[in-house]
Amino acid sequence: MAEYDLLICTRLMGETPEEMLASMEKAKEEGADIAELKLHSMHSINDVEKVIKHRLLPLIISFSLTLSGGMCEADERKKCFEVLGLAVELGAEFVDVELEVAAEFMSGVQLEKHCNSKTIVSYHVKDRSSSKEKLGDLVAHMQSTRADIIKLVIDSFVITDVAKLFHLLSQCQVPLIAFAAGDRGLISQLLCRKFGGFLVYGSIGGNSIPGLPTLCSLRGVYKLEYMNAFTQIYGVISNPVGHSKGPILHNPAFRHIGYNGIYVPMCVDDIKKFFEVYSSPDFAGFSVGIPHKEAALGCCDEVDPLAKSIGAVNTIVRRPSDGKLIGYNTDCEAAITAIEDAMRARTGPNEGESHTSPLAGKLFVLVGAGGAGRALAFGAKSRGARIVIFNGNHERAKSLASAVSGEARPYKEINSFCPEKRMILANATSVGMQPNSDKTPVSKEVLGAYDLVFDSVYTPRNTRLLREAEEAGAIAVSGVEMFIRQAIAQFNLFTGGLADAEFMRNIVLNQF
Known part of the structure; x- marks a missing residue:
């Protein structure tokens, strides 16, 4: 893993080579390090060749297999191998092959002759009941394909589904790309670097995709290149959570004082289950939003007297000495x-x-x-x-x-x-x-x-x-004034009183 720096990737949009190349140009402008070109049976070989030869960024070339309808299965596999084989010959940096056909592809392509291309073997787990042990067995099987990198995608119905991926990232012995699809899976992108991941997906501006941060937010707000295994995790627990401006405020404030923390949006359905699953000291503090402020009271081990009298908590801090959750109300x-x-x-x-x-x-x-x-x-x-x-x-x-x-x-x-x-x-x-x-x-x-x-x-x-x-x-x-004041108080609780109030106020007034 040490040989891989953090890579920020985006999937290219468009059907024609011209549209794909224009999408790649925009991705580069917004800070992408690498782009993924996901192809299918309707793309021509000439189109693929044109995009690879004129690429502005390193590329991951993948082929989406349906294995039903349209082309017969044998013809679709043939087209897949033809496209990925051409990508290898043209020196594409990565080719992504699905696990179902990986063994056949690896045996038919002389990868050792094309050392510039690395192979990613990928699998999308549709069964959300898969335990972390079962996923671990799957990863071991994927490693046996001799892939340079493996990629695992799960569907996230609740935010606690993502915890299994963090466990895999921290245990895997080969480079692993792992994320959860859907809006509950956003933290799988934002926090993967802490747990050993090296590739994060972001969306191109104007193309909102559930579960993906924008490229601009990855570069401007979160700055994941500064994250490491010791980064403390903070976030806003809410549902919905997309409206929250907390990340725009807390992340620059952390960097301003040299504090190794990250603040992320957390779309939570069941707050009690959330705290049961994310119980490690890494998850150090939380803002609590709609509709969880009253339920959060029951999740705390101790509650500040003001918050107890109000009957609602908007801030929770995990006490480092014993891991207990302490609730406050700064609203x-x-x-x-x-x-x-x-x-x-x-x-x-x-x-x-x-x-x-x-x-x-x-x-x-x-x-x-x-x-x-x-x-x-x-x-x-x-x-x-x-x-x-x-x-x-x-x-x-x-x-x-x-x-x-x-x-x-x-x-x-x-x-x-x-x-x-x-x-x-x-x-x-x-x-x-x-x-x-x-x-x-x-x-x-x-x-x-x-x-x-x-x-x-x-x-x-x-x-x-x-x-x-x-x-x-x-x-x-305006509620902005309340937001500023409660956020400064929260930040002091998170960091032990290190908030630069003027700096934080200026961020809000200039950017909101």
């Missing part, structure tokens, strides 16, 4: 101080000098009773606000209202609720989050009754709710 102070600072900025220096919170005595109207809602409710209560909660599930609203000595009302009444002027409105739901940024939790017509409107959604930065609040004359406070 509460982040959101409430963002609201308070915006109110003080409006009132001017004289009122702003008071030690009393500007929320004291205010009617605080909260939409949402999940993890973020609980943090806002408890924070508002601690500042002396009067709290009214609207939520789609009225029983959840009643439960939270009882905990903060507030009032719960049916969500359908939100647009007719106006007992007084100069109220505070806080949205703690995901309504208005991309890709549904045309939605809003509260009608524009009633926003004039509010002195300030806060939206916990930060993608997009300026939501429809905030735009309409400003038009109604209210102070608009």
Whole structure:
């Protein structure tokens, strides 16, 4: 493995040689080290030859076998061997042959005469019930083909499926390319280097593929070339998780202070199972997002008193001394101080000098009773606000209202609720989050009754709710401000207080 540096690869798009070469040019511009050209029975030999001879990047040439329909099986195998044999003759850097036909191909091609080409033997495991022992036996069988490199792909239905691949990567005695297909398999690309992998796939910009990071993010955000066996793993546990900007913030912040860590998105369905499977010290800390903030509380060995009182955790750190999971809530102070600072900025220096919170005595109207809602409710209560909660599930609203000595009302009444002027409105739901940024939790017509409107959604930065609040004359406070503050607090928990707050704030304001 030591002879292989990290390679970032992308699959070329297009059917014609011209389209493939244009795709290769774009891949090179975006930082790919190598490209994979996946061919099939409809591609002509002349097309293959043209692309190989005019390549701008080293190539992996593979042939997709269907072994049914269209061509008869014997003809398809013949075409496969013809294409891959030509690739070897033309000096393609790698040829990828499927395990089912590997022995026949290896016996028919004089690879020793073409030392510039290395052989990859690949297999796609469709049975997700395969144990790591069974996969280990499969890898041993693949090694017996005399391949230079082996490639194993599995389908990932849940993120815990990927753990089997990390085990294989750390144990395999020959170079291994291993990844999980599908959006739950993204960490198989982002973390494989830590466990011994040497090739990572990324997608060309504008061509989103589930489970693949973009080439630009691999080069600009994650910078996997700095990863090694000692890198500490951090990430955001959420579902969905694609909206998270955490990686854009935490990864540069780690590098800025010289901390050997990586922060990745983790699409998690079952948080309890996730922590059971990923229990090693390598998985050192987590941000917790929708919908897991309340369930995360039960996964922790110890919980900070504030988080326990709120009933929701948004940060979990694995204590190095004993491996126990410690839960915290940085949402509460982040959101409430963002609201308070915006109110003080409006009132001017004289009122702003008071030690009393500007929320004291205010009617605080909260939409949402999940993890973020609980943090806002408890924070508002601690500042002396009067709290009214609207939520789609009225029983959840009643439960939270009882905990903060507030009032719960049916969500359908939100647009007719106006007992007084100069109220505070806080949205703690995901309504208005991309890709549904045309939605809003509260009608524009009633926003004039509010002195300030806060939206916990930060993608997009300026939501429809905030735009309409400003038009109604209210102070608009973006979820970006809450995100910055809670992320700085999280980073301090991750690193033992090493956050450069100004650096992190500038990243968010410049890139979000």
